Amino acid sequence: MENVKSAPTVLDAVPEAVQKKQGEIAESGETYLETILVIKERRSNGLVRAVDVANELKLSKPSVSRGLSLLKEKEYIKVGIAGDIEFTPEGRKVAEAVFKRHQYLTVFFKHIAKVPSDVAEYDACRVEHVISEKTMKGIINYLKENNII
Secondary structure (H helix, E strand, C coil): CCCCCCCCCHHHHCCHHHCCCCCCCCHHHHHHHHHHHHHHHHCCCCCCCHHHHHHHHCCCHHHHHHHHHHHHHCCCEEECCCCCEEECHHHHHHHHHHHHHHHHHHHHHHHCCCCCHHHHHHHHHHHCCCCCHHHHHHHHHHHHHCCCC
Protein backbone atom coordinates (compact mmCIF):
# COMPACT_ATOMS: atom_id res chain seq x y z
CA MET A 1 0.00 0.00 0.00
CA GLU A 2 1.27 3.46 -0.89
CA ASN A 3 2.07 6.15 1.59
CA VAL A 4 -1.13 8.17 1.76
CA LYS A 5 -0.97 11.73 3.02
CA SER A 6 -3.86 12.95 5.08
CA ALA A 7 -6.21 15.25 3.23
CA PRO A 8 -5.43 18.94 3.60
CA THR A 9 -7.63 20.90 5.94
CA VAL A 10 -9.22 24.24 5.20
CA LEU A 11 -6.62 25.95 7.38
CA ASP A 12 -3.80 24.50 5.28
CA ALA A 13 -4.90 26.85 2.51
CA VAL A 14 -5.02 29.89 4.80
CA PRO A 15 -1.76 31.75 5.34
CA GLU A 16 -0.68 31.62 8.96
CA ALA A 17 -0.61 35.42 9.12
CA VAL A 18 -4.37 35.66 8.58
CA GLN A 19 -5.54 32.83 10.82
CA LYS A 20 -7.27 33.91 14.01
CA LYS A 21 -5.06 33.42 17.01
CA GLN A 22 -6.41 31.60 20.04
CA GLY A 23 -7.98 34.08 22.44
CA GLU A 24 -8.93 36.60 19.76
CA ILE A 25 -12.46 37.88 19.82
CA ALA A 26 -15.08 35.75 18.04
CA GLU A 27 -17.32 36.97 15.23
CA SER A 28 -20.29 37.32 17.57
CA GLY A 29 -18.20 39.39 19.99
CA GLU A 30 -17.15 41.71 17.18
CA THR A 31 -20.79 42.01 16.13
CA TYR A 32 -21.84 42.92 19.67
CA LEU A 33 -19.09 45.55 19.95
CA GLU A 34 -19.99 47.06 16.58
CA THR A 35 -23.69 47.09 17.54
CA ILE A 36 -22.96 48.81 20.86
CA LEU A 37 -20.97 51.46 18.98
CA VAL A 38 -23.74 52.04 16.44
CA ILE A 39 -26.41 52.36 19.15
CA LYS A 40 -24.21 54.71 21.23
CA GLU A 41 -23.65 56.96 18.19
CA ARG A 42 -27.36 57.03 17.40
CA ARG A 43 -28.45 58.04 20.89
CA SER A 44 -27.95 61.51 22.30
CA ASN A 45 -27.25 60.13 25.79
CA GLY A 46 -25.07 57.27 24.48
CA LEU A 47 -26.61 54.79 26.91
CA VAL A 48 -26.74 51.17 25.78
CA ARG A 49 -27.94 48.14 27.73
CA ALA A 50 -28.06 44.44 26.90
CA VAL A 51 -31.73 44.65 25.92
CA ASP A 52 -30.87 47.32 23.33
CA VAL A 53 -28.25 45.06 21.75
CA ALA A 54 -30.69 42.11 21.79
CA ASN A 55 -33.40 44.19 20.12
CA GLU A 56 -31.02 45.59 17.50
CA LEU A 57 -29.71 42.14 16.55
CA LYS A 58 -33.09 40.41 16.97
CA LEU A 59 -31.59 37.94 19.43
CA SER A 60 -32.77 36.73 22.82
CA LYS A 61 -31.65 38.73 25.83
CA PRO A 62 -30.09 35.62 27.49
CA SER A 63 -27.96 34.98 24.38
CA VAL A 64 -26.76 38.56 24.28
CA SER A 65 -26.16 38.62 28.05
CA ARG A 66 -23.89 35.57 27.73
CA GLY A 67 -21.96 37.17 24.88
CA LEU A 68 -21.61 40.43 26.77
CA SER A 69 -20.37 38.53 29.83
CA LEU A 70 -17.57 37.09 27.71
CA LEU A 71 -16.69 40.55 26.41
CA LYS A 72 -16.62 41.79 30.00
CA GLU A 73 -14.35 38.88 31.05
CA LYS A 74 -11.97 39.72 28.18
CA GLU A 75 -12.08 43.38 29.26
CA TYR A 76 -13.62 44.81 26.09
CA ILE A 77 -16.56 46.32 27.99
CA LYS A 78 -17.63 47.36 31.47
CA VAL A 79 -21.20 47.13 32.71
CA GLY A 80 -22.44 49.68 35.21
CA ILE A 81 -24.79 49.10 38.14
CA ALA A 82 -27.77 50.23 36.03
CA GLY A 83 -26.74 47.85 33.24
CA ASP A 84 -25.24 50.54 31.02
CA ILE A 85 -22.46 49.24 28.77
CA GLU A 86 -19.21 51.19 28.40
CA PHE A 87 -16.21 50.36 26.27
CA THR A 88 -12.74 49.82 27.63
CA PRO A 89 -10.10 51.50 25.44
CA GLU A 90 -9.40 48.15 23.74
CA GLY A 91 -13.12 47.47 23.27
CA ARG A 92 -13.66 50.83 21.58
CA LYS A 93 -10.65 50.20 19.34
CA VAL A 94 -12.04 46.84 18.19
CA ALA A 95 -15.57 48.23 17.73
CA GLU A 96 -14.33 51.12 15.60
CA ALA A 97 -12.12 48.82 13.51
CA VAL A 98 -15.01 46.44 12.78
CA PHE A 99 -17.30 49.37 11.97
CA LYS A 100 -14.76 50.85 9.54
CA ARG A 101 -14.22 47.49 7.83
CA HIS A 102 -18.00 47.22 7.45
CA GLN A 103 -18.23 50.68 5.87
CA TYR A 104 -15.35 50.10 3.44
CA LEU A 105 -16.61 46.67 2.42
CA THR A 106 -20.14 47.98 1.86
CA VAL A 107 -18.80 50.71 -0.43
CA PHE A 108 -16.61 48.20 -2.26
CA PHE A 109 -19.48 45.76 -2.83
CA LYS A 110 -21.89 48.49 -3.96
CA HIS A 111 -19.55 50.42 -6.24
CA ILE A 112 -17.16 47.76 -7.52
CA ALA A 113 -19.18 44.54 -7.36
CA LYS A 114 -22.34 46.51 -8.29
CA VAL A 115 -24.59 44.63 -5.90
CA PRO A 116 -27.72 46.20 -4.36
CA SER A 117 -27.31 48.06 -1.06
CA ASP A 118 -29.06 45.41 1.02
CA VAL A 119 -26.82 42.67 -0.38
CA ALA A 120 -23.72 44.82 0.10
CA GLU A 121 -24.67 45.47 3.75
CA TYR A 122 -25.37 41.80 4.43
CA ASP A 123 -22.17 40.58 2.78
CA ALA A 124 -20.06 43.27 4.47
CA CYS A 125 -21.44 42.14 7.82
CA ARG A 126 -20.26 38.59 7.14
CA VAL A 127 -16.90 39.36 5.52
CA GLU A 128 -15.79 42.02 8.02
CA HIS A 129 -15.00 39.32 10.56
CA VAL A 130 -12.83 37.07 8.41
CA ILE A 131 -11.02 39.32 5.94
CA SER A 132 -7.26 39.57 6.39
CA GLU A 133 -5.65 42.90 7.22
CA LYS A 134 -3.64 42.71 4.01
CA THR A 135 -6.72 42.28 1.82
CA MET A 136 -8.59 44.99 3.72
CA LYS A 137 -5.71 47.41 3.14
CA GLY A 138 -5.76 46.51 -0.55
CA ILE A 139 -9.47 47.28 -0.78
CA ILE A 140 -9.05 50.59 1.05
CA ASN A 141 -6.14 51.56 -1.21
CA TYR A 142 -8.17 50.67 -4.30
CA LEU A 143 -11.12 52.77 -3.11
CA LYS A 144 -8.83 55.72 -2.38
CA GLU A 145 -6.80 55.46 -5.61
CA ASN A 146 -10.02 55.47 -7.63
CA ASN A 147 -11.54 58.38 -5.67
CA ILE A 148 -14.41 56.25 -4.45
CA ILE A 149 -13.81 57.29 -0.84
